[in-house]
Amino acid sequence: MSQVAELNTSSESNDKEAVLAELVGRARDLVPVLRERAQKTEELRQIPEETMRDLEDAGLLRCLRPERVGGYELDYGCQAFIAAELGRGCGSTAWVNTLIACHDHLLGMYEPEAQDDVWKNTPLHTKLATSWGIQKVECEEVESGYRVSGHWRFSTGIDHCDWAQLFAPVPQEGGHPEPRIMLIPKSDFTIKHEWFAHGLSGTGSHDVHVENAFVPKHRSLDMSLLGGGPTPGSAVNPGHLYKLPLWFCFSLNLSCASVGIARGLMENFIEQTGDKHSMIFDVKVAELRTLQLRIAESAAEIDCAELLYKRQYDEINELGRSGKELTPEFRVRYRRDTSYAALLCMRACDRIQAVTGAHGIDKHNPVQRAWRDVRALNAQVAVMFDANAWHFGSVALGQGTGDPRI
DSSP: OOTGGGSOOOSSHHHHHHHHHHHHHHHHHHHHHHHHHHHHHHHHTSOOHHHHHHHHHHTGGGTTSOGGGTOOOOOTTHHHHHHHHHHHHOHHHHHHHHHHHHHHHHHTTSOHHHHHHHHSSOTTTOOEEEEOEEEEEEEEEETTEEEEEEEEEEETTGGGOSEEEEEOOEEETTEEEEOEEEEEEGGGEEEEOOOOOSSSGGGOOEEEEEEEEEEEGGGEEEGGGOSSSOOGGGGTOOSGGGGSOHHHHTHHHHHTHHHHHHHHHHHHHHHHHTTOEETTTTEEGGGOHHHHHHHHHHHHHHHHHHHHHHHHHHHHHHHHHHTOOOOHHHHHHHHHHHHHHHHHHHHHHHHHHTTSOGGGGOTTOHHHHHHHHHHHHHTSTTTOHHHHTHHHHHHHTTSOOSOTTO
């Protein structure tokens, strides 16, 4: 029997919190082995098979999957607490686990028939990737579905996944294209191994190529239905998790690994500093007041980032369960805080990396790997502070959100 089957997944909130605590503990237990594999992960440019099995066996990939198909259906944002542990061991692993888990959340919004296509026979082991990174796409509505060809970039963990959910606008006569997501099985796409990145190098965020694939209508999801409220999947997944506004929420998945990555950097730096003696200044490095201050300020920033994620977790689920509308003021603050938390973690890592000395630029040093990872994370447009926080200032000044999707 798998570890997942032994957990109580009752819908009672106290039981859900107990399940989350158990999953976070399992993620914490994986940190030592993830640190051992971090260099291998980077060299492979994707998560090793043994790491993927560990994530599966611990049940971490199923935190947002509907209960009815063997998932936990935990509250939105649970993935941030799991990533805060996994990231201490390997930033790439934290990123991959978070994104594959959140793709279950998206599938839970599709028509029930599409969910059955994916989960009916092998619900515990099926994994999904996504990509919004269109390079080119041709999509035509045909009888009973769509014909899709195209090339997409940045599909995290795609080598380990059985299905891909790909953004493909459908042309409309005399109007704007209809934004849709196409659910495509592995048999209908090929993977182009083009992921060569200086940070988050082990995420396997390769390209996906599709040539003249037929997508049945029920495997296509109209993104205009994902702005909050009931979705096509609500018929079988009535919980608030599958009614949250996807576009608004999604940035959390790209941001939340930052806390774990930053904590891992700090832990490794403190361990490396230890009894180190500076021959140049003839002093024990740990006694330097400037270094102590850097550690204190960086630790405070990481703690603040974690608190921001906790507030988001509490508030969005309380609002979701209540059925209350998410106001523009809440939405822009949520986006602001998601970005700012990642920015705080990047600043914390920058401050420490700057005093690592020559050892800190060795490519095998986990401190510099974490530093590269947190900078790569902050380069994501959905995370980048400047690209997201201005909406808050605009609303504060009475100018509206500036984006109808928010």
